[in-house]
Amino acid sequence: MALVLLPGLNNLIEDISEEKKLPTQVVEAALREALLKGYERYRRTLYLGISEDPFEEEYFSNFDVGLELEDEGYRVLASKIIVEEVESEDHQIALQEVMQVAEDAQIGDTVVLDVTPEKEDFGRMAAATTKQVLAQKLRDQQRRMIQEEFADLEDPVLTARVIRFERHSVIMAVSSGLGRPEVEAELPRRDQLPNDNYRANATFKVFLKEVSEVPRRGPQLFVSRSNAGLVVYLFENEVPEIQEGSVRIVAVAREANPPSRSVGPRTKVAVDSIEREVDPVGACIGARGSRIQQVVNELRGEKIDVIRWSPDPGQYIANSLSPARVEMVRLVDPEGQHAHVLVPPDQLSLAIGREGQNVRLAARLTGWKIDIKNSQEYDQASEDTTVAELISQREEEEALQRDAEARLAAEQATRAEEDARLRELYPLPEDEEEYDQEEPAKTMAEDENESDGQSDDLSNQPDASSEQRSNEESLEEEDRAR
Template sequence: MSKELLGALDVLETEKGIQKSVVIEALEAALVSAYKRNYDQAQNVEVQFDQKKGDIHVFAVKKVVDQVYDSRLEVSLDDALAISKGYEIGDDIKFEVTPKNFGRIAAQTAKQVILQRVREAERNIIYDQYSQYENEIITGEVERQDSRFVYVSLGKVEAVMGRQDQMPNETYRIHDRIKVYVTRVENATKGPQVFVSRTHADLLKRLFEQEVPEIFDGTVEIMAIAREAGDRAKVAVRSNNPDIDPVGTSVGPRGQRVQTIVNELGGENMDIVEWTDDEAKFIANALNPAEVLDVIFDPNNERACQVIVPDYQLSLAIGKRGQNARLAAKLTGYKIDIKSESEASAIMEADQAADEQPVSDDDVTEAPAAEEDTTVAPEAADDVSADAATSETADNADETSDATADDSSAE
């Protein structure tokens, strides 16, 4: 058994990367328990494994005392001095108590320990390996799918992708190879658990880093991302080099760079806008492809503003189901109230008239009908009212928005 055990330890270290010392330490601890269990012993026991010969020795450890109360745990000073004159009270003495038939028990225990340690070591190796990929992109293969998860093979581990992390416009089939973003890695009791996503905003960031060298090396920086996975995304970029156009660089020649990302994400539309310190200009850029005439900040709320757009571009600014305004609000972090030019002028004239005309206590004025709300808060994902324009105008504007967005990306 000794030669076989030594050979098995060498194989483990060579093929599995499990250090021999780790297995031996676990084996010695397991043999202590096995000895006590099989021989009904309660004394302090220590097991030593000879790494050269593979022999196993069991020792009973007893403490030197003046008066012995438990012979299994203690030895008298006189008996200790009979063994060696150097012993003193408080010293520990080891007495070998290796049973003759302990080899069979040791072999069974060694097998169990080795299997257990192999599993644990493989889990730790896998955890250490894949924890390095946390917050990064990795390519995997779809293995199976159930009502809760899509299971993606990453090689040595099977990652899970929850429903909220699955693209609504994608169908995952067995053996499909997909790029996923590793959101977190957990070292669970049953083994490492890797969670991946296709909808995370940082997936888009990593894809841009792969396709745009200037973003990877930091010359162009992604400042913010607002994304509705599978449908549309807005990306704000800035350049740390005044000679480099951040939008043009990100789009690439004839839109090749951004088109590669769009294809990877199943046709998700991409608006790339320039980030600037001028918040009014940044808000106007974020509402691309709509034209913005003016941005008026709310003096009572530093994170709110009113945006004035031409009448014919109101639906374009709001977007399909409020999407353009919603993404712009997420991108900038501002609560955006979109008004058409004529509506804003009417409100301004009404306010001026009210200021100029004195109001008598006897005057009773009927309150005007409430304006339809076109305000979008950054955190309000679905509370945008796009009814400011007729449905026909909105549909035409949607088509204009898609065409304009594509032209913006290609420039």
């Protein structure tokens, strides 16, 4: 078959490579695969309206496309096995036919033949398939490179630009670095901020949440505006003491999408100082709140509480309930991390927060279960009784959990013993192979033991000739006696 010419093939590959930011080798591989799919389409169209499509899914696995860049064309090649009698012309070739060209050919060898159809026979449907497959393969390669590019990104916070909207998601354009092309990322509804105004071409700081493989779409970037990592990044960029290491962020609790519209987004940040002379809270807030105001502006007015971390759980819990004033913190169940916080009556609503947001964030930040109590109505004896019952209930649940885990471990051990016994009675094929390998060594050892045993038995047996002589001597003595 003649070479199918594609005028401007080299320029086409270079243009696609530059436009899609893909290596030329990747573009060539995608083009070969697209042309092969077009050839499959061409072969299938020959049976349209005549008979049912006879080709299986892997029928064309032995076909390939060879690009000849110098001549700007391509060929369709088929690898065929040499046989005596041909059953499939696409996969086999007769020995007599090959011997006309190569006399040393043998049955079982593989030959590569040119099966390129004429350009006029290729058809519009096959050409359209080639174009569609090429576009899809290029998109897949772009997404794959995106996944590799963003998977190991050191800085997870990117600058994103709004492109369009799909259902409840915002599609944004992000870039992994200076000079790198923009790629699309999805900002789902649950990761958006209620105060954001997502209009076209608006820019936002976003947190790269994950790079995952989406069925039928390939690698996809998912970004977030509600992730706590975004708050950490913003503070690191605004507070030089955090960058230098003299101040560190210990924990962050964020509620960017409150359950009710009447409650605004809020974040609590616990900070600590490595150096005694540095005030961690003051460093994060800045002179007249200049530093924290930059963070608040980027988060569109989200309330942020910066508190001092403490190794003392009671003090840490009291600080976490800021701006409420706390009288006392009772660690009623340290093992279960349960605390009672006593506050004045006028601070009760402030400590709890609107719809419980303040105490909820404090509990997340500290990891303790916090109960806000009115200090004037607090009955310590009654509360201790209630807590004792809760502790007893918790210990019972923990004991039941341990018992369940012990029973499960015992059942697994029994099941393992039963499996081992059954494998001895009914060995699996792999067990028989191991047994066959070990058996010759055992047989040789047993043969050696048997030979040693036989030699021992022979050495212990009496000599037959000596026994016969003793019998004859006894008979002669009896005759002389008579």
